[in-house]
Amino acid sequence: DAGVIQSPRHEVTEMGQEVTLRCKPISGHNSLFWYRQTMMRGLELLIYFNNNVPIDDSGMPEDRFSAKMPNASFSTLKIQPSEPRDSAVYFCASSPAGKGTREPQHFGDGTRLSIL
């Protein structure tokens, strides 16, 4: 079975540019999560979708960050304009259930983002 697919795997861009990260969750999973991982702050939840609807975006650092899920098989995380402090590994994860789940999350391999 295909796992969670993220693209691109690596992105290097200059400060001020727009960055779009993409995620395809596992088919049939109705919960989707975006995380950011850095050495200093560890794993941080940015936003959570259930049935394509954003439920909790309290982890989104600021207005430069936005996320969408137009359908059950695709989500994007956009940073505009990007800044060097946004450099991190961004993970997408999905799981098969919503509230009250005993199911684990399934993570993609991440996008390593470097803002110069």
Added chain:
Amino acid sequence: GNSVTQMEGPVTLSEEAFLTINCTYTATGYPSLFWYVQYPGEGLQLLLKATKADDKGSNKGFEATYRKETTSFHLEKGSVQVSDSAVYFCALSEPGGSYIPTFGRGTSLIVHP
């Protein structure tokens, strides 16, 4: 709110040594407990889980027992290998509670030949 506390790393061991990584949790209800492993350059992947008290999760020689009385879920392995070098995350998910799982900060394991 819910929380997960893991021992600070890195944990450095020689090959074939015994491994314990401590994990304790606080939760308002009756959570499911998970251990995830993250190998270099990869995402987190489920290592094992337990859904009720006294359950033992096991996989790849790793084990953890859900201890409700001590609110703990310590990860153990009898003989580690160099290939076990990774970061290990303890996590909980509470049925009927928040949508969002709670993760510990991760413990780095380094195994030397």
